[in-house]
Amino acid sequence: MITVHHLNNSRSQRVLWLLEEIGTPYEIKFYQRNPATMLAPPELRAVHPLGKSPVITDGGRTIAESGAIIEYLVDNYAPHLKPTEGTSERLAYTYWLHYAEGSAMPPLLLKLIFSRIYRAPVPWLVRPIGRAIANGMNARFIDPAIKLHLDYMENTLATSEWFTGAQFTAADIQMSFPLEAAAMRGGLNESRPKLMRFLERIHARPAYMASLAKGGLYELLA
Numbered sequence: 001m002i003t004v005h006h007l008n009n010s011r012s013q014r015v016l017w018l019l020e021e022i023g024t025p026y027e028i029k030f031y032q033r034n035p036a037t038m039l040a041p042p043e044l045r046a047v048h049p050l051g052k053s054p055v056i057t058d059g060g061r062t063i064a065e066s067g068a069i070i071e072y073l074v075d076n077y078a079p080h081l082k083p084t085e086g087t088s089e090r091l092a093y094t095y096w097l098h099y100a101e102g103s104a105m106p107p108l109l110l111k112l113i114f115s116r117i118y119r120a121p122v123p124w125l126v127r128p129i130g131r132a133i134a135n136g137m138n139a140r141f142i143d144p145a146i147k148l149h150l151d152y153m154e155n156t157l158a159t160s161e162w163f164t165g166a167q168f169t170a171a172d173i174q175m176s177f178p179l180e181a182a183a184m185r186g187g188l189n190e191s192r193p194k195l196m197r198f199l200e201r202i203h204a205r206p207a208y209m210a211s212l213a214k215g216g217l218y219e220l221l222a
């Protein structure tokens with residue numbers, strides 16, 4: 001039996017969605033973030049040394065890292081959710097599976113971290129310095145990087161309905177997290193209609209809705 005070690009409000013929502021698309025039985029073990037630090041509880045380190053979510057266990061195997069989990073689940077339970085070997089769509093599938101966490105997420109994570117400087121409990125004398133650093137980082141590095149990525153993704157969806165082509169694949173599931181994070185905090189809006197329609201299409205999928213019902217509140221923190 002597959003067990004999803006599910007941290008509330010996190011990337012493991014993607015794994016629940018994939019499992020709902022597949023329709024294979026699985027169970028969820030719930031973990032709650034520390035409300036002050038937003039970090040995962042130490043119990044997750046008993047499952048995997050990094051203590052991050054998602055992690056799944058299946059039989060004797062423990063698999064961490066969203067992209068690796070998605071590859072494992074698709075290879076073993078849902079080959080129909082990846083394009084045929086040897087095609088350009090298959091190459092695109094591998095690319096977007098890696099791109100989501102390797103390239104799209106880092107600037108969005110930086111955006112989140114620097115936004116927290118505004119709320120950090122620091123002495124008022126130091127506060128303007130922290131804010132000036134955050135403003136400079138946002139203006140010079142983070143916002144331009146996010147714009148570059150959003151333009152790139154918008155252009156990709158100008159020529160195909162899904163990231164790998166005409167077929168919905170697990171790479172679209174992997175790509176959902178950076179796009180939802182961008183919609184939440186990275187400036188994704190109606191100025192990029194292809195990406196907004198993508199989000200509407202995935203949110204309307206019955207499996208996506210079923211995964212939300214099972215995983216609980218999902219507001220995309222870190």
Ligand SMILES: N[C@@H](CCC(=O)N[C@@H](CS)C(=O)NCC(=O)O)C(=O)O
Pocket residue numbers: 007009010011012038039040041051052053054064065066067101222
């Ligand atoms: N690249 C990893 C990122 C894993 C990750 O950072 N997960 C976050 C949840 S979205 C987490 O566990 N945060 C809590 C913590 O770091 O303690 C993946 O895609 O699996």
